[in-house]
Amino acid sequence: MIAPVNDKGTVKKNFPQVRAGRRSLRLFASSRECYQIPRQIIIGQDKGERRMDLGIVGRRALVCASSKGLGRGCAEALAAEGVHLVMNARGAEALTQAADAIRAAHGVEVTAVAADITTEVGRARVLEVAGTVDILVTNAGGPPPGLWTDWERDDFIAALDANMLTPIALMKTLVPGMIERGWGRVVNITSQSVKSPIPVLGLSNSARAGLTGYVAGTSRQVAGKGVIINNLLPGIHATARADALDAGVAKADGSSLEAARAKRQATIPAGRYGTAEEFGAACAFLCSQHAGFIVGQNLLLDGGAVNATL
Ligand SMILES: NC(=O)c1ccc[n+]([C@@H]2O[C@H](COP(=O)([O-])OP(=O)(O)OC[C@H]3O[C@@H](n4cnc5c(N)ncnc54)[C@H](OP(=O)(O)O)[C@@H]3O)[C@@H](O)[C@H]2O)c1
Numbered sequence: 001m002i003a004p005v006n007d008k009g010t011v012k013k014n015f016p017q018v019r020a021g022r023r024s025l026r027l028f029a030s031s032r033e034c035y036q037i038p039r040q041i042i043i044g045q046d047k048g049e050r051r052m053d054l055g056i057v058g059r060r061a062l063v064c065a066s067s068k069g070l071g072r073g074c075a076e077a078l079a080a081e082g083v084h085l086v087m088n089a090r091g092a093e094a095l096t097q098a099a100d101a102i103r104a105a106h107g108v109e110v111t112a113v114a115a116d117i118t119t120e121v122g123r124a125r126v127l128e129v130a131g132t133v134d135i136l137v138t139n140a141g142g143p144p145p146g147l148w149t150d151w152e153r154d155d156f157i158a159a160l161d162a163n164m165l166t167p168i169a170l171m172k173t174l175v176p177g178m179i180e181r182g183w184g185r186v187v188n189i190t191s192q193s194v195k196s197p198i199p200v201l202g203l204s205n206s207a208r209a210g211l212t213g214y215v216a217g218t219s220r221q222v223a224g225k226g227v228i229i230n231n232l233l234p235g236i237h238a239t240a241r242a243d244a245l246d247a248g249v250a251k252a253d254g255s256s257l258e259a260a261r262a263k264r265q266a267t268i269p270a271g272r273y274g275t276a277e278e279f280g281a282a283c284a285f286l287c288s289q290h291a292g293f294i295v296g297q298n299l300l301l302d303g304g305a306v307n308a309t310l
Contacts (some may be wrong), residue, residue, distance in 0.1 A: 055289030057082035069239035073276030143203035219296030235302020270303030
């Protein structure tokens with residue numbers, strides 16, 4: 001059972017609405033106002049179920065490319081912390097389903113905007129609907145695989161547009177408002193390829209390195225205004241993107257999808273692929289109140305696959 005409190009820690013009576021989420025209860029005073037739930041007043045919890053309060057209940061997040069995979073994991077984890085969402089993807093059907101499921105599970109406001117986030121028109125639509133945004137998670141599909149001899153100028157421009165210039169444009173639009181309000185969080189989903197190049201993903205290696213350089217400089221210019229920008233670097237995670245990459249390997253090797261997966265899995269010290277849920281949990285922490293001193297970092301989530309000391 002959870003008792004609601006006001007800012008002074010006093011238990012609030014006659015609270016109008018209590019909604020059961022998947023992992024906790026959310027206490028809403030109105031459609032926009034949601035109360036903090038300090039864990040010390042959580043009564044009768046099962047042993048081992050205490051959770052850290054991330055301090056972001058009632059914040060508003062824009063999570064790009066979030067109907068599936070890692071973006072969806074981030075959307076789910078933020079919603080579980082009481083954050084209201086604007087979700088985006090190109091395909092309306094999967095997006096609506098994901099938004100409905102998250103709304104039902106966590107009792108937060110979820111608005112879905114079907115649009116291509118890598119186009120100017122798509123971004124404008126998403127930003128118009130999103131309005132005030134406290135938390136921005138940038139994401140888009142990754143560039144296609146190939147060989148270093150395959151790519152021409154247009155291929156690089158498309159990759160730069162999707163995986164470097166789109167997140168930069170989103171930050172340029174939304175960070176000024178966060179600075180004005182004195183609080184903001186940005187998490188960019190990039191790739192393990194930033195730390196350790198992936199031979200068949202030269203377009204990704206290049207575009208994401210560019211974004212990483214931009215974040216390294218920009219994050220240090222806005223941290224003093226309460227806006228914290230970091231990057232999350234996924235190694236291999238069990239998503240549709242991983243299936244597509246494994247299918248490419250299987251085709252090239254003349255093997256099965258299972259064999260390609262087993263081969264890749266054997267290169268990961270954790271012995272498995274990551275999950276969108278654990279990726280989302282890391283994202284939610286970087287978006288939390290507690291992440292205010294983590295500035296311009298590149299957090300690798302790869303099960304130990306990159307063999308490096310730092
Ligand atoms: N999974 C991994 O192992 C892994 C590893 C390293 C890096 N990454 C990178 O992480 C990112 C997410 O990967 P994922 O595995 O989550 O991919 P995923 O499972 O294929 O999901 C991609 C999501 O993004 C949406 N999306 C794609 N392009 C979009 C666009 N232009 N505008 C709006 N929404 C878009 C998709 O919906 P629609 O198709 O309907 O738009 C879908 O919801 C990618 O950039 C990927 O390269 C993934």
